[in-house]
Amino acid sequence: MSTARAIGILGGTGFVGRALVERLRADGHALTVISRNRGKHAQRLLAPGVDLVECDPYDVAALARALRGCEVAINLVGILNDPGLGDSARGFERAHTTLTSTLLAACERAGVGRLLQMSALNAGRGHSHYLRTRGRAEELVKAAKIEWTIFQPSVIFGADDGLFCRFAALLRLAPLLPLARASAKFEPVYVGDVVEAFARTLRDPATVRQTYELYGPDVLTLAQVVRLTARAQGRHRLVLPLPDALGRMQAFAMDFVPGKPFSSDNYRSLLIDAVGGIDGLHRLGIEPTPIAAKLGDILGHAEQRQNRLDRYRARN
Numbered sequence: 604m605s606t607a608r609a610i611g612i613l614g615g616t617g618f619v620g621r622a623l624v625e626r627l628r629a630d631g632h633a634l635t636v637i638s639r640n641r642g643k644h645a646q647r648l649l650a651p652g653v654d655l656v657e658c659d660p661y662d663v664a665a666l667a668r669a670l671r672g673c674e675v676a677i678n679l680v681g682i683l684n685d686p687g688l689g690d691s692a693r694g695f696e697r698a699h700t701t702l703t704s705t706l707l708a709a710c711e712r713a714g715v716g717r718l719l720q721m722s723a724l725n726a727g728r729g730h731s732h733y734l735r736t737r738g739r740a741e742e743l744v745k746a747a748k749i750e751w752t753i754f755q756p757s758v759i760f761g762a763d764d765g766l767f768c769r770f771a772a773l774l775r776l777a778p779l780l781p782l783a784r785a786s787a788k789f790e791p792v793y794v795g796d797v798v799e800a801f802a803r804t805l806r807d808p809a810t811v812r813q814t815y816e817l818y819g820p821d822v823l824t825l826a827q828v829v830r831l832t833a834r835a836q837g838r839h840r841l842v843l844p845l846p847d848a849l850g851r852m853q854a855f856a857m858d859f860v861p862g863k864p865f866s867s868d869n870y871r872s873l874l875i876d877a878v879g880g881i882d883g884l885h886r887l888g889i890e891p892t893p894i895a896a897k898l899g900d901i902l903g904h905a906e907q908r909q910n911r912l913d914r915y916r917a918r919n
């Protein structure tokens with residue numbers, strides 16, 4: 604019997620989404636990626652078996668139309684920073700809470716009976732807008748009639764990630780990196796393991812009404828992540844852990860830098876270690892991938908991209 608399903612994916616154009624689309628396509632699922640901006644992503648995502656549709660995900664009627672015919676919805680939408688300058692909760696509430704409640708209403712209208720919801724480790728804990736709104740979104744999902752599964756990853760690594768690749772780009776330029784919350788701990792989880800967890804969940808009815816923490820086998824502080832990145836790049840760089848008062852000031856200043864490389868809300872999230880307690884990958888029968896198995900490839904890929912970009916800039 605075929606287990607192929609019709610699946611609507613929000614946030615399918617992002618870092619995790621692109622890997623998930625590839626993985627689910629390989630399983631033969633029919634995928635509808637729902638994006639706010641089709642034109643921006645069409646070249647990268649259009650592939651046999653993938654339908655890319657443009658839709659305002661905050662419009663319940665439009666979202667229900669986009670999801671019509673889908674048996675499953677996957678919500679990968681998330682932001683790490685409010686898009687406006689300053690320290691505001693509004694963007695987080697919209698992207699995490701409002702979007703989730705709109706999606707739940709749209710699923711009900713469109714007859715979608717199953718939801719895979721991406722969240723984060725520590726959702727609902729601490730004082731950051733990010734974690735608070737993540738927790739609120741989880742509550743909405745758990746209160747709904749839909750058959751749900753929630754995933755709570757630590758930081759996710761892989762090609763084009765926001766962890767090793769982001770620090771690699773910074774370390775290319777900066778001989779010294781002053782770091783707030785340098786002792787904050789993570790258990791980075793490989794993007795391939797995250798998408799495998801989603802793929803297995805779709806096949807296994809026992810995953811309904813379950814929450815899975817997703818974390819890898821390595822526990823690293825933020826300072827260790829940066830030092831490991833520099834070492835793997837063959838660069839000598841100095842990491843300068845900032846005392847908390849200075850770290851908070853650095854975060855406050857960055858709240859007003861366009862694009863927010865760091866923020867007060869990131870600072871508050873980092874006050875809680877992103878380490879797990881109950882191994883969700885193990886529960887799903889997945890052997891977690893160590894960082895050492897992938898870091899060389901990830902940074903090699905990032906370096907090649909950066910070199911191409913440098914050559915392009917030099918020509919134009």
Ligand SMILES: NC(=O)c1ccc[n+]([C@@H]2O[C@H](COP(=O)([O-])OP(=O)(O)OC[C@H]3O[C@@H](n4cnc5c(N)ncnc54)[C@H](OP(=O)(O)O)[C@@H]3O)[C@@H](O)[C@H]2O)c1
Binds near residue numbers: 619759760
């Ligand atoms: N990456 C990590 O380390 C990590 C760790 C823990 C949890 N997570 C969670 O995992 C999910 C996927 O992460 P990711 O790294 O793949 O994120 P990403 O690359 O930033 O992609 C997220 C996608 O969500 C959509 N989106 C962004 N802002 C939105 C907004 N304000 N309203 C509606 N849609 C919006 C975008 O799609 P369109 O532009 O096509 O609409 C974007 O491609 C997120 O929920 C994230 O918080 C990630």
